Amino acid sequence: MEDDQAIKRDNHQVFAYMSNYLNQAPDFIKKADIDALVEVGVSEEYAFRTILASAFGLDIVDDRADKRLFHHYFNQMIHRLEVNDYQNNPYYQKIKIPSLKIGQSELKYEKYQAYEGFVFNDIVQQANGRQIPQVGFFSTEFEFPAILENDRIWMTITPNEIETMKEPVDRAFGKVLTFGLGLGYYPFMVSEKDNVERVTIVESNQDVIDLFKTYILPQFTHREKINIIKADVFEYAETQLAKQNYDYIFTDLWHDVSDGIDLYLKMKQYEKHSPESIFSYWIEKSILCYL
Template identity: 65%
Template sequence: MRHNMVKENVKQDNYKVFSLVSNYLNNAPDYVEKEEIEELVQGGISYEYAFSIILAAAFGLDIVDNTADRELFNQYFLQMIHHLDGGTYSSNLYYKNIKLPTIKIGNSELKYEKYKPFEAFVCDDIIQTKEGRQIPQIGFFDREFIYPAVLERNRIWMTVTPNEIETIQEAVDQAFGHVLTYGLGLGYYAYMVSEKERVKTVTIVEKNEDVIQLFKQYILPQFDNAEKITIIKADAFEFAEEKMPMNNYDFVFTDLWHDVSDGLDMYLRMKEFEKNCPGTVFMYWIEQSITCYL
């Protein structure tokens, strides 16, 4: 009985934190201001802790006098907020070597977007603790950070941000041999794995012709190992069912969704095709976050 009660309390805490964070990121991600942060930091606390207590206050939490609020803060916020170093990401191979023009083809537009100083954004997969707490990972920079993006009908659809870099890294590290990837985006994954000696070929399945043309014309020519790349215009699920088992791919990475909200059904659908390729290693973008909802 007590175990069930604890489990239910954790579930309620998860829901509360996700609701607060989601509302914040969707409606006011630049709520925290530099002046407030700097004033607190001068008192001897870190940028992360200063950001956390400002955010907690904005959420209506009383972490001084309310025990429940203080416990929620300690259990979530201290593992949730991250002060990121822009230089670390700017030194990433893709950021260093791939330069993008501002160009529009059809309904797709290639351009640079930016995070303002102290603007918040999702920066990594959800962390799940042993007791079942699901802790979103929120990052911020203390100065402006510019990143490449593709807009579809003026809506950001594909980016290369710290979140993409962190959540794709394991699939980059594990890739080998003949690699298949579903979803082209800005070619970040294809570029990073093409740089690896143990990757022989990279086949990309993408159905958006505008995205393919943007990539072929402006991004692929900058690849040092462009000869490894093959692009197939096709529906990912049709290809997975009809073509994938015939080609003996060593490693398959799927990155078709925008976030968890539209990814769960596609993830489960794509997982069904694994049984047709028993010798292949499969990985999925933000799988850790998606499986929190199963």
């Protein structure tokens, strides 16, 4: 049996490696680096993994500890993604995003470069306690819609949003409430479902609401299902949840785990106001790994 403390140390080490890589140099790996290894007969995924491990200073050939870390994490952590799998998503197919700015909010397309690494799914927690970040890359350039707030990317529709919202989209039914609007990916996807009657969105940022109502909502197939309420989400949760009959409530208020933990814990307290509703939270599995 593996030692729990050793696994925790491994988790901490891998998270430190990946945080530094993703925050400081996600475009570190280049096509030429990948091609050089692919020529000797390995896959792009394996080439990416070995280049990244080498950049972290790991010796996966002669050092037993480094080889073990590589085996337990890197093979389950790095994934080559297919562009078509995401470009064929219904939102990508239906919704076209203009480039414009309203107030401090800017609507535009951003890009992942070929072989740029990014988080694309929730952390995988194994039965033995290992926590495996999920990092993807494309072998070609990939465009995705984004909202910037004060020149900082705030909301996007990337593979990460698509993968991490699959479950709350699948589970939604009846009268749906979502806290947070962004680019309207979640409202669009659930409004496409026959078993969803209505989608209420609570959003406090008027600029984001204006962008959505003017340029995105008109492209919805079932825009008649959409109701937008401008309000502070926590005030709405405090004063309105007990008065409404929402079947499914989804919260998406944070940028990532780092700013999501406190907001997640705060929103969890309001579940008692609507005990008959089903609650779900964006990237909850990843947030729980830090609690």
